[in-house]
Amino acid sequence: MRGRAIKYERDNIDTDVIIPGAYLKVHDYDELGRHAMEGLDPRFRERAAAGGSIIVAGRNFGCGSSREHAPIALSRSGIRAVAALSFARIFYRNCVDGAFLLPVEIGGEAYAAISDGDELEIDTGAGTIAAAGKSYPTRPFSDIISRIIAAGGLFKAGLDG
Amino acid sequence: MIPVAAGRTLFEKVWDSHEVARRGAQSLLYVDRHMVHEVTSPQAFEGLREGGRRVRRPDLTVATADHNVPTGGGPLRVVDGDSAAQLEALERNCAEFGVELFGMGHPGRGIVHVIGPQLGLPLPGSTIVCGDSHTATQGAFGALAFGIGTSEVEHVLATQTVWMDRPAPLEVRVDGSLRRGPAVAAKDVILSVIRMIGTAGGAGTIVEYRGSAISGMSVEQRMTVCNMSIEAGSRAGLVAPDEKTVEYLRGKRYAPDDIDAAAAGWLSELRTDGSAKFAKSFRLDAGAVAPQVSWGTSPGMTCDVTDAVPAPEEYGAGDPAAEESARAALRYMGLEPGTPITDVRLDRVFIGSCTNARLEDLRDAAGMVEGRSVAPGVRAMVVPGSQEVKREAEAEGLGAAFEKAGFEWRESGCSMCLGMNPDVLSAGERCASTSNRNFEGRQGAGGRTHLVSPVTAAAAAVAGRFVDAREWV
CATH class of the missing domain: 3.30.499.10 (Aconitase, domain 3)
Structure with a gap:
């Protein structure tokens, strides 16, 4: 997967800024996409529309509420992956369970090296993220998460039996 | 056979007793109680409908309306069209799938994590999930209570199980007594804990709150503490059951009829073994906590x-x-x-x-x-x-x-x-x-x-x- 980085040098980007509570009753996914990150970054839609498709951020991305609206809103605004130092569990699972976007855990070296606007390449097979001609390891997915990602969602992964 | 370690923490005991399968670091856990509200359930029920599935255990599932409900005086009227649609969807889904609903106008309605304990749903040693991050509240009863996402809600509705990677046990020990109660409250304890360990300090863990200040708290105070475990980055928080837990649950609708018989098991087994190891430990002096x-x-x-x-x-x-x-x-x-x-x-x-x-x-x-x-x-x-x-x-x-x-x-x-x-x-x-x-x-x-x-x-x-x-x- 290739895409341009939208970088926020912030920890604890929470689900209330990803999609505020006022929109939790909205079931039109495109409408959710129009309000993604609006509390944090008024220029987010513009940046996503201009080809930014990979958010890069610090620790504990997606902390807060269990709302699946958060990865849905990001996904519908054009985001295909989030590369962060760490994720809150429910957000992480929501990303892969609904096949909304790819959550990739990166290390401090990659986080420091990636600049806003960089062209990135995420290779889930090799377990790397590449920026400015240099490649960095990403944290491997667990067996179950790999299966969910490969299948395209929790209910396609055949884990029930 | 998996060898049993010498000493286990409380959460590990509850986890192990609910593990029905394991793949790598992930466990498939059996869910004893599933609570549902109107915000994180519509797509889950829709998924069941599309997949031609039923709710596997409607008898273990309870729903309420809380997030969208207007709280103004007089007969409640939902004037917001989107909110009304979400509340109506919950009513329709519960009726169609046979789930008990404490909906609008019901005298048992309330915030999902408040009515759960009032109904006696979170029993010591049980697992309880809800599509809501503050499910951790109900860990105050010695239950393993955690929030899940909407796809996981659908998975639990369909299978009464959930896949989870095994967290590490974290100890937060609060000793001493709170000064000048009620001006220094359980809320001040948990805010102090979060201030100390950070909002990601509990990442990948389940917290057990222990120590004389926790034992000295009422069950409701323990709920306040456990409630904000998620704000410390933990997936859940819990407190070992004691006599107060048993007395709180006595006579509650879903508590066992012979609660004393059940309590004998809870009080003897549901505690962290002396030889158990926590991945990390933090200590807080309750006497030093200010508002x-x-x-x-x-x-x-x-x-x-x-x-x-x-x-x-x-x-x-x-x-x-x-x-x-x-x-x-x-x-x-x-x-x-x-x-x-x-x-x-x-x-x-x-x-x-x-x-x-x-x-x-x-x-x-x-x-x-x-x-x-x-x-x-x-x-x-x-x-x-x-x-x-x-x-x-x-x-x-x-x-x-x-x-x-x-x-x-x-x-x-x-x-x-x-x-x-x-x-x-x-x-x-x-x-x-x-x-x-x-x-x-x-x-x-x-x-x-x-x-x-x-x-x-x-x-x-x-x-x-x-x-x-x-x-x-």
């Missing part, structure tokens, strides 16, 4: 009520990212470093939420307002956690006491905690709130939230600014 007030936009950005708003450099302590977070937080909150917290004036006060809207919370807050009145220019509301809490509080005269002091006494619901129903802050409004999150925009776009205990909130409503409630009791 807490959050000054920023993360639950870890908290100080004592007697402190001043910190400078970003002070908060960052050499970490540029933390320093920048504090700078952004102060901008959003409209606060200057060095301002004494007791000089911060308020527009609104909210006493409510799954953190602090149970009967004891309301008693503590009401104790502060007796013979006093809400300050001019402050709008203060009290929102009971459930209709049952409301009835009990009214029977004790608490509702009347709040109204006499100038508070709005409302119907139960999530209300101002999360800005998705009519109870919201306007941009720039500053609120003392007993809820759990002070994120930007949480209580309404541009709203400024200060997290506090019910007693500190009640005193702030009277003074129109933050005050050290220890001086009032």
